[in-house]
Amino acid sequence: MDILNTPRDTDIGVHVGRRTIAILSEANRRAEWAKFMSDSSSTQEEIGITKQDLRGALDAVDVWVEANSGAINQALPVVARSGLTNKQKDRLFLQVVQRRFEVA
Amino acid sequence: MASGDTLLIFTPLHNEPPTSDPATLDLRNNHPVLDFDAATNESAIFSAVMPRSYAGGGLTVSLHYAMSSAISGDIDWDVALERIGDQQLDIDTDSFAAVNSVDNTTVPATSGFVDVVTVIFTDGADMDSIAVGEAFRLKVIRDAAADTATGDAELLRVEVKET
Numbered sequence: 518m519d520i521l522n523t524p525r526d527t528d529i530g531v532h533v534g535r536r537t538i539a540i541l542s543e544a545n546r547r548a549e550w551a552k553f554m555s556d557s558s559s560t561q562e563e564i565g566i567t568k569q570d571l572r573g574a575l576d577a578v579d580v581w582v583e584a585n586s587g588a589i590n591q592a593l594p595v596v597a598r599s600g601l602t603n604k605q606k607d608r609l610f611l612q613v614v615q616r617r618f619e620v621a
Numbered sequence: 622m623a624s625g626d627t628l629l630i631f632t633p634l635h636n637e638p639p640t641s642d643p644a645t646l647d648l649r650n651n652h653p654v655l656d657f658d659a660a661t662n663e664s665a666i667f668s669a670v671m672p673r674s675y676a677g678g679g680l681t682v683s684l685h686y687a688m689s690s691a692i693s694g695d696i697d698w699d700v701a702l703e704r705i706g707d708q709q710l711d712i713d714t715d716s717f718a719a720v721n722s723v724d725n726t727t728v729p730a731t732s733g734f735v736d737v738v739t740v741i742f743t744d745g746a747d748m749d750s751i752a753v754g755e756a757f758r759l760k761v762i763r764d765a766a767a768d769t770a771t772g773d774a775e776l777l778r779v780e781v782k783e784t
Contacts, residue, residue, distance in 0.1 A: 571771055
């Protein structure tokens, strides 16, 4: 499959509970895929799978986040669930994942 | 000179970057390299004059490359030649002949290992009919749209020899 020339599409909105979440568009997925490989190249970090398989993994992560965003929201204490904006919840999640990555 | 003799050698420092999607100059442990992206087809261009020793046997172009991060998958390279000659080409427009390719080469299992692959051109139209003493350009392209190895491909040397 020539994944480099897949036509772009728009983000797809999906309702999860009361929140509309958007799966990343093809253009955004492609950009993150290219960035991952560029970052690895900069540090000569060895990657043992093909770039098509890497793209599949990225797509799977995006799908998983989409599928579990409702559960992540439900895991928050009620005060935070109702008091934080969606962007703030996303940033909180991102910071925790980032820190876990840094200390691992 | 005869078959198998080296005619020309190019290093990354000889690259004349195209205006669109150029391979980028980089250093790897102080080795100058040209980085070819994994997500976009990028190219490098080298200029020379065909040595007088070329005897019409065709050309073999050897590409010495390493992978930045990939230790599996394959790499595809394309090479094309453009005759400038003596009043043969209006250099305001590119005129590279069709590419010749070396495809589906499994990359080294260690990312810093340098692999050497070859692309063959027969004398005549296949090499844009370049004759001895004529200026020409050689373009190297990574076919990132078709290959499978992740990350940058790093070109270290290009050797042109008589086939």
